[in-house]
Amino acid sequence: MSTQPDNESPDHGRAYMRWDGWGDPARAHGLPNGVKLLLAAVLGRLPKAPSAPRLAEVTISTPPLADDDLAALAKAVGDDHVDAGHDVRLLHAGGKSTPDLLRRRQAVQVAPGAVVLPATEDEVAAVLAVAGERGLAVVPFGGGTAVTGGLTPHAGPHRGVVSLDLHRLSGLVALDELAHEATFLAGTTAPVAETFLAERGFELGHFPQSFEFATLGGFAAMRSSGQNSAGYGRFDAMVTGLRVVTPTGTLDLGRAPGSAAGPDLMRWFLGSEGTFGVITQVRLRVHPTPEARLFDAWTFGSFAAGADALRGVAQLGTGPTVIRLSDEDETAVSLAQVGNIGKALAKGCTAVVLHEGPADLAAERREATARVLRAAGGELADPRLAASWDHGRFKAPYLRDALLAHGVFCETLETATTWSNLHTLKTAVTAALADGFAGERARNRVLCHISHVYPTGASLYFTVIAGLGIDPLEPWERVKSRVNDAIMAAGGTISHHHGVGADHAPWLEHEIGSTGLRMLRAVQAELDPAGIMNPGALVDRRLR
Amino acid sequence: MSTQPDNESPDHGRAYMRWDGWGDPARAHGLPNGVKLLLAAVLGRLPKAPSAPRLAEVTISTPPLADDDLAALAKAVGDDHVDAGHDVRLLHAGGKSTPDLLRRRQAVQVAPGAVVLPATEDEVAAVLAVAGERGLAVVPFGGGTAVTGGLTPHAGPHRGVVSLDLHRLSGLVALDELAHEATFLAGTTAPVAETFLAERGFELGHFPQSFEFATLGGFAAMRSSGQNSAGYGRFDAMVTGLRVVTPTGTLDLGRAPGSAAGPDLMRWFLGSEGTFGVITQVRLRVHPTPEARLFDAWTFGSFAAGADALRGVAQLGTGPTVIRLSDEDETAVSLAQVGNIGKALAKGCTAVVLHEGPADLAAERREATARVLRAAGGELADPRLAASWDHGRFKAPYLRDALLAHGVFCETLETATTWSNLHTLKTAVTAALADGFAGERARNRVLCHISHVYPTGASLYFTVIAGLGIDPLEPWERVKSRVNDAIMAAGGTISHHHGVGADHAPWLEHEIGSTGLRMLRAVQAELDPAGIMNPGALVDRRLR
Structure with a gap:
């Protein structure tokens, strides 16, 4: 057990992301001068971003857990797997939303009182028992990639916060090659899972932007959706079984691929966000x-025409693995990125499409999709657009770091609705962003794409850059609050795949109603009577 | 308000099924002499089935509701829509399982104390309020086709039982032609819904054997699965929105086609079986x-070879609308039914396959499926086998009536598991049936087919006929109990699509665990603190 700051190696064999940004520090990069000039043209004069403190310089305002708490936790997981060191606590202080990163720049920060790393389901249960007995809140921590405040260490009414890092609960439990099912421990990261599977000729195919660092348990808890969801489904559709440890009992859910044995309780924990309990094992369709x-790029005369084309594909079920459509502004930026800056003013919208499978079937699916896209006015475009998207699909968060360092506020947000309401919702969000930024006197640029399609509707994914000044945290909270209100008023969902967390919790009642909230609280009271599991996430603290 | 027996027309404009059997009395039929001879050969000497009492002759052991209860209910729904008449009560006394029908033969029967027919969601809420105030249990009643005891009028700790017949809550609320979504009132029967949709160029495509009589709300409450589920999904996968009236609040669920806004509460009510609340509206993907x-029949050398072929199709996703495989015994009976009795001893198993869609896509899908089936050793068979299945798909329950009248016990049961466990489960169920019938000294015949396929597994649907004597009710309960134990021991689900009801409730704890049951009870206590909603269904009465 280490209770002393350990600036050298707070890793427990774990490759942490950069503490105040995204990903592998070695892959951080600056902005090319051309981009800086472009940004100045779009956003005007940018402030010099304040330099963030070094990890060791940060003051943590919340105390580490007391020695007797640490000793009790050490009994549950072993001395070496409880850590109240300064650095490791800060590495578990939040997720990777832009507000999270902005908080990492502050001189005084909030962090959990200790980090514990159980290696077995029994150790998870033992940690929850200790936390319950001692009045400590527990925040499950997977890859640390959450972007809606689900990792913020709120103590709620408790004496302190334990960050329950699932990193050691990693590995392939079983692969059923006949049934195409793989069972993993919940702390397995997506790349590790794909490596295990690839060695055996299988793939999971879940590629959200957090892919390189996120865990399977995190995907399940957040109802993640990956870029290949058109082909392989949202993560919740891939899950065929879950094991969950709650403070008052363990569940083993998902007995059969199809069942009518009452409500599907697995669905209660898909989206549970660390409340109710800890997901310890995930069984998945592979x-x-x-x-x-087979990658293709298509171009459409307008976003509306492109959306109609994607709707046709989704409703006919021609079987693309990926199908996404950028709006006019995002298309212009994408074109610029592939080195065709001269085309930045080109009209139209680009769609990226991928078909996969056995060669014959992939080719047939591609042709069936092409028939629909062509009939809707689409034209095949420069295939480099698709290759470029594929190449850069996990790089955006590094670009955000570079933008933030350059004084540019950058964030994403997303929602979903039916095809008939899609343009109304896009207009409403765009207007709310425009109004919000106007209220902050911030020049900005808003890009949007359809990232996931369903027969009945689609998601909208917005990327915003803005000149929000030297301290964008509160201005952005005001803008985001206005956007969330607009999403609710326009019939969208508060989140298509980022989740609720603490950030969206105040809007959840609008989404599911007061009776729905009462259901969440009733199960919370039953499974977690002491209310120790991730206070503040999912169910709004202010309503407790 | 009618409190007197009304033997003439207990229908409220509602076409009830035959009170002591299935469906339209005009379509009841006897058994051909050839079949009778065959049955005698298989089952031995059959008892002369006792003639059932006429409706008017039955004694109802449970009293009708008291006048003040009826008056209070009449305030909620209007005088004309509360009925405590003898016949209408018996028409709501249960579902259509074979045990239900056997109970209809008894001289003394249990029935709800009254039937109420609300026409609006507000009236549903008003009925629940009256029932809560007056200590009456409420059993929601859709098409009356339930087969697992979900309609049995258990009063639980309450003074009496109200059957809440949703027949008047019928009709199309909205059709979104762009989003391919239709919203129906929950009491709309499937044929009425399909007629509404067909007039507008759409189809729902949910065809369980109960199709001709069941309601959309019933499908949702029971997590029904239709014969076209390979193409259009289980009913729970078609649902995009639900409105639910509970005793303590109304829910409007399903804001977006994809959402990560916490647990999907819609999934709590899919499979709720009339507990928690009443589903009043269902929004569906059409x-x-x-x-x-395009119908095809295929033949395989063995059930194992055929199952492998179906697995290949499901895992490759070639897109059949229907794909089902009969085992050797069922195949022999099917061949006999199409007039090839001489082939009844033919070896092999028959699969029926249907592909649908635009002509070009349906043909491509058919060919992709054919490649897989052929590679797995399948051969195209006499297409009359497929045509015959299609023609007879809703007739089996009428045949059951004829068998029961002839002294032959006939019932179905079903489960599901992964592909890797499929044959183990089939063997276990078959052995439990054999042992069970041996214990009853009953000759029998067991037929089985794969009715629904998934990438990771499939369902098994068993049809049994047996010579269980003059009063088969208790002997069958013993056999069925043994089968349920075997299903649980062999890793199957207690139901793939018939639901839990009162019949399977004792096995639910094995399926979802004690912690899962506590979740159900916690939500029950929150939404229905008086416990009035369908006592006995879903959650075992003995555990209350």
């Missing part, structure tokens, strides 16, 4: 590594 | 009426 991967 | 419907 598929053979695709033989063919 | 599709354009298929241009082409």
Whole structure:
């Protein structure tokens, strides 16, 4: 057990992301001068971003857990796996939303009182028992990639916060090659899972932007959606079984691929966000590594025309793995990124499409999709657009770091609705962003794409950059609050795949109603009577 | 308000099924002499089935509701829509399982104390309020086709039982032609819904055997699965929105086609079986009426070979609308039914396959499926086998009536598991049936088919006929109990699509665990603190 700051190696064999930004510090990069000039043209004069404190310089305002708490936790997981060191606490102080990163720049920060790393389900249960007995809140921590405040260490009414890091609960439990099912421990990261599967000829195919660092348990808890969801489904559709440890009992859910044995309780924990309990094992539908991967880029005269085309594909079920459509502004930026800056003013919208599978079937699916896209006015575009998207699909968060360092506020947000309400919702969000930024006197640029399609509707994913000044945290909270109100008023969901967390919790009642909230609280009271599990996430603290 | 027996027309404009059997009395039929001879050969000497009492002759052991209860209910729904008449009570005395029908033969029967027919969601809420105030249990009643005891009028700790017949809550609320979504009142029957949709060029495509009589709300409450589920999904996968009236509040769920706004509460009410509340509206994904419907029959050397072939199709996703495989015994009976009795001893198993959609896509899908089936050793078979299945798909329950009248016990049961566990489960269920019937000294015949396929597994649907004597009710309960134990021991689900009801409730704890049951009870206590909603269904009465 280490209770002393350990600036050298707070890792427990764990590759942490950069503490005050995204990902692998070695892959951080600056902005090319051309981009800086472009940004100045779009956003005007940018402030010199304040330099963040070094990890060791930060003052943590919340005390570490007391020695007797640490000793009790050490009994549960072993001396070496409880850590109240300064650095490791800060590494578990939040997720990776832009507000999270802005908080990492502050001189005084909030952090959990200790980090514990259980290696077995029994150790997870033992940690929850200790926390319950001693009045400590527990915040489950997977890859640390959450972007809606689900990792913020709120103590609620408790004496302190334990960050329950699931990193050591990692590995393949079983692969059923006949049933195409793989069971993993919940702390397994997505790349580790894909490596295990690839060695056996299989793939999971869940590629959200957090792919390189996120865990399978985190995907399940947040109802994540990956870029290949058109083909392989949202993460919640891939899950065929869950084991969950709650403060008052363990659940083993998902007995059969189809069941009518009452409500599907697995669905209660998909989206549970660390409340109710800790997901310890995830059983998943997997598929053979695709033989063919056929990328295409298509162009449409307008976002509306492109959206109609995607709707046709989703409703006919021609079977693309990926199908996404950028709006006019995002298309212009994408074109610029592939080195065609001259085309930045080109009209139209680009769609990226991928078909996978055995070579014959992938080719047939591609042709069936092409028929629909062509009939809707689409034209095949420069395939480099698709290659470029594929190449850069996990790089955006590094670009955000570079933008933030350059004084540019950058964040994403997302929602979903039916096809018939899609343009109304896009207009409403765009207007709320425009009004919000106007209220902050901030020049800005808003890009949007359809990231996920369903027969009945689609998601909208917005990227915003803005000149929000030297301290954008509160201005952005005001803008975001206005956007959330607009999403609710326009019939969208408060989140298509980022989750609720603490950030969206105040809007959840609008989404599911007061009776729905009462259901969440009733199960919370039953499974977690002491209310120790992730206070503040999902269910609004202010309503407790 | 009618409190007197009304033997003439207990219908409120409602076409009830035959009170002591299935469906339209005009379509009841006897058994051909050839079949009778065959049955005698298989089952031995059959008892002369006792003739059932006429409706008017039955004694109801449970009293009708008291006048003041009826008056209070009449305030909620109007005088004309509360009925405590003898016949209408018996028409709501249960579902259509074989045990239900056997109970209809008894001289003394249990029935609800009255039937109420609300026409609006507000009236549903008013009925629940009256029931809560007056200590009456409420059993929601849709098409009356339940087969697992979900309609049995258990009063639980209450003074009496109200059957809440949703027949008047019928009709199309909205059709969103762009989003392919239709909203119906929950009491709309499936054929009425399909008629509404067909007039507008759409189809729901949910065809369980109960299709001709069941309601959309019932499908949702029971997590029904239709014969076209390979193409259009289980009913719970078609649902995009629900409105639910509980004793303590109304929910409007399903804001977006994809959402990560916490647990999907819609999934709590899919499978709720009339506990927690009453589903009043169902929003559903629909599709354009298929241009082409291409039926094929295939034959395989063995059930194992056929199951492997179906697995290949499900895992590759070639897109059949229907794909089902009969085992050797069922195949022999099917062949006999199409007039090839001489082939009854033929070896092998038959699969029926249907592809639908626009002509070009349906043909491509058919060919992709054919490649897989052929590679797995399948051969195209006499297409009359497929045509015959299609023609007879809703007739089996009428045949059951004829068998029961002839002294032959006939019932179905079903489960599901992964592909890797499928044969183990089939063997276990078959052995439990054999042992069970042996214990009853009953000759029998067991037929089985795979009715629904998923990438990770499939369902098994068993049809049993047996010579269980003059009063098969208790002997069958013993056999069925043994089968349920075997299903649980062999890793199957207690139900793939018939639901839990009162019949399977004792096995639910094995399926979802004691912590899962506590979740159900916690939400029950929150939404229905008086416990009036369908006592006995879903959550075992003995555990209350």
